[in-house]
Amino acid sequence: MTLSAGDTTRRYRVSGMDCGGCERKAVAAATRVTGVTGAEANAAAGTLLVSFDAGTPPDEAAIGQALRGLGYELKTNEPPSPESSAAAEKAWWQTPKGQLVLVSGALLALAGVLHLLWPGLGDAPFVVATLVGLYPIVTSAWQALRVGEVFTIESLMTVAAAGALIIGAAAESAVVVVLFAVGELLEGVASTQARRSISALSALTPRTARRLDGDEPVEVAADSLVPGERVLIRPGDRIPCDGRIVEGGSHLDESPVNGEAEPRYKSVDDEVLAGTVNRDGALTVAVTRRAEDNTIARIIRLVEDAQAAKAPVARFIDRFARWYMPAVVALAVALAVLPPLAVGMAWSESVYRALALLLIACPCALVISTPAAIAAGLSSGARHGLLIKGGAVLESLGKLKVVALDKTGTLTAGIPEVTDVLAWQSADEDDVLRRAAALERESGHPIAAAIVARAGERGLDLPRVENGRALAGIGVAGQVAGDDLTLASPAYAGRIAVLDEAAKAQMHALEESGKTVAVLVKGDVAVGAIALRDEPREDARDGLAALARLGVRAVMLSGDNPRSAAAIGKLLGIEAYGGLMPEDKAARVAEWQRDGEGPAGKVGDGINDAPALASADVGIAMGSGTDVALETADAALLKNRVTGIAELIGLSRATLVNVKTNVALALGLKAVFLVTTALGITGLWIAVMADTGATVLVTLNAMRLLRHRY
Numbered sequence: 001m002t003l004s005a006g007d008t009t010r011r012y013r014v015s016g017m018d019c020g021g022c023e024r025k026a027v028a029a030a031t032r033v034t035g036v037t038g039a040e041a042n043a044a045a046g047t048l049l050v051s052f053d054a055g056t057p058p059d060e061a062a063i064g065q066a067l068r069g070l071g072y073e074l075k076t077n078e079p080p081s082p083e084s085s086a087a088a089e090k091a092w093w094q095t096p097k098g099q100l101v102l103v104s105g106a107l108l109a110l111a112g113v114l115h116l117l118w119p120g121l122g123d124a125p126f127v128v129a130t131l132v133g134l135y136p137i138v139t140s141a142w143q144a145l146r147v148g149e150v151f152t153i154e155s156l157m158t159v160a161a162a163g164a165l166i167i168g169a170a171a172e173s174a175v176v177v178v179l180f181a182v183g184e185l186l187e188g189v190a191s192t193q194a195r196r197s198i199s200a201l202s203a204l205t206p207r208t209a210r211r212l213d214g215d216e217p218v219e220v221a222a223d224s225l226v227p228g229e230r231v232l233i234r235p236g237d238r239i240p241c242d243g244r245i246v247e248g249g250s251h252l253d254e255s256p257v258n259g260e261a262e263p264r265y266k267s268v269d270d271e272v273l274a275g276t277v278n279r280d281g282a283l284t285v286a287v288t289r290r291a292e293d294n295t296i297a298r299i300i301r302l303v304e305d306a307q308a309a310k311a312p313v314a315r316f317i318d319r320f321a322r323w324y325m326p327a328v329v330a331l332a333v334a335l336a337v338l339p340p341l342a343v344g345m346a347w348s349e350s351v352y353r354a355l356a357l358l359l360i361a362c363p364c365a366l367v368i369s370t371p372a373a374i375a376a377g378l379s380s381g382a383r384h385g386l387l388i389k390g391g392a393v394l395e396s397l398g399k400l401k402v403v404a405l406d407k408t409g410t411l412t413a414g415i416p417e418v419t420d421v422l423a424w425q426s427a428d429e430d431d432v433l434r435r436a437a438a439l440e441r442e443s444g445h446p447i448a449a450a451i452v453a454r455a456g457e458r459g460l461d462l463p464r465v466e467n468g469r470a471l472a473g474i475g476v477a478g479q480v481a482g483d484d485l486t487l488a489s490p491a492y493a494g495r496i497a498v499l500d501e502a503a504k505a506q507m508h509a510l511e512e513s514g515k516t517v518a519v520l521v522k523g524d525v526a527v528g529a530i531a532l533r534d535e536p537r538e539d540a541r542d543g544l545a546a547l548a549r550l551g552v553r554a555v556m557l558s559g560d561n562p563r564s565a566a567a568i569g570k571l572l573g574i575e576a577y578g579g580l581m582p583e584d585k586a587a588r589v590a591e592w593q594r595d596g597e598g599p600a601g602k603v604g605d606g607i608n609d610a611p612a613l614a615s616a617d618v619g620i621a622m623g624s625g626t627d628v629a630l631e632t633a634d635a636a637l638l639k640n641r642v643t644g645i646a647e648l649i650g651l652s653r654a655t656l657v658n659v660k661t662n663v664a665l666a667l668g669l670k671a672v673f674l675v676t677t678a679l680g681i682t683g684l685w686i687a688v689m690a691d692t693g694a695t696v697l698v699t700l701n702a703m704r705l706l707r708h709r710y
């Protein structure tokens, strides 16, 4: 079943699950509750998604009860907080699994000692050790049986250990029980680590804030702050909330939130993020978001959702494990029964081999191989300002062959500056600038900000504009003192006005040097033009070079005129196309996909390039955490750097390689020992060692991703 979070689904946190077997049991238990129509569990994320008929939500307490019977704890979907996550993550020896390891291990050691001191006791001490260690396993096998899950790891284990006792291999079965407990304990380690590295983010926000009541700072709980309140932040403090600076200026270290290494100077009207560090100046900040909506809380929610959404590989492995277990049981029965009947092998020998087979078959390592790696990859990315919305996105990111990048704000800083003002037809330069700035006053385009700023520098008074309107991808228009005015790209200006050859030549020259030109048209006469230049980002070259090293083709798609796009493209050494409307960019991406040049990614600010972001295999939003971008794109770069794109792809590839290595390790070890056991070369406890060993290897390998180098 495929589920997604919607209005007829509800997501719960569940603690205690740590492998595919746990997931299946939890799903089986939840779907038995009346009203529940489907469920999906994810051990790595510690989540259970429950679907139900709209209007009749199922009884939460009943679901909780059903899960408790299996040893899992249901929590309602509370927002993450340092306290709750700290409480959920107990030290290993405090968990039931840890205690089972300690108790069964101690009993095994004791049995060994007794056996040496009083050989007369025979196997009795080992039998006792086995039975004690087996007790929780039997209980959990029984609970799973009651919800209809017959072939669980625990039921295999119960049969195997009991069988070993019956054929007189008590010492082995005691060892087997301990190793099984160790393996179970280890299974959860990678996903717990991954989860912890995310919930650690929430601990970055200070608990308290110094709220200004009038001019008096009062210490209050940070999560009680509401938008509009003002807080005082001293040098060295962590910022307690998302907000806007109303007084002061300081260098802010944002690395904890977005991985941006260089501290940035921010002052009045700049946005600050909760969890970042105020380096050197005192700031007064107006709160803009409540604690539960601040950027860091949103990041944590996104990453948790991402971990809960299974990658296609993980689904495949789940399906595989489903038929694999019964198949193994059938094989074990055949191995026990056939050789004695066919070639007269001793029953004790054939049963022994069959039991060993059951033990190796435990698919724990295989089942955690994929989710562990993906959870680690997603966490590692989030810690470096690379947000990936789930395993499926991660898979496609690693396969990208071509990436389209916007020019403005992506490859360039997005802060153009006016370089030239041209005046034609008896107008003077200040006149052109004054009217252009008046038109731009309401526009949100970076060009607008630059023109208004330049007019301000020259101390110009801006006239009133009537009927002002933005022409998306073209420019702005309105009436000033009765004149119809348009400020637009030369291409559009050429359509509504006649541009003489001299003017055209002037503009072409500006464009060829990489500048953007906006033409001021009065009625149907071009009266002047303003040229602006937006410098490439410092790291644009490095970022593109890194993409080239990964063998990914990078193409610039720009709404700016083709000549200046080409000039910037040449400067950066990237294939460039200009004069594209947003839908043209989407069409270009679709073309690549159709012609087999994709999978294609699209990087943009997520604001005026939404169609292209959506049509790409992976839409990557870039920018300092703009609201739209975070939630609509498939992946987001919180640090405002071109180099982040290659980091994102590199991380995805590393994760995919890790997944493949893990699957190969788990399946490979399993295959080898299946054969050697069936042939009678290796015995019971090598079999269990192999399974525990594979679990350890897979876990360690996945955890390497938490230290991935960017």
Ligand SMILES: Nc1ncnc2c1ncn2[C@@H]1O[C@H](COP(=O)(O)OP(=O)(O)OP(=O)(O)O)[C@@H](O)[C@H]1O
Binding pocket: 406, 407, 408, 409, 440, 443, 445, 447, 448, 471, 472, 473, 474, 475, 476, 487, 488, 489, 490, 516, 517, 518, 557, 558, 559, 560, 561, 580, 581, 582, 608
């Ligand atoms: N407010 C404006 N003032 C002046 N010109 C504008 C304005 N808005 C758009 N234009 C013109 O339209 C062109 C395309 O704008 P659009 O917003 O689609 O692209 P962009 O974001 O500037 O560039 P890119 O696609 O490279 O990111 C601009 O290069 C500019 O010439």
Ligand SMILES: [Zn+2]
Binding pocket: 017, 018, 019, 020, 021, 022, 184, 187
């Ligand atoms: Zn388990």
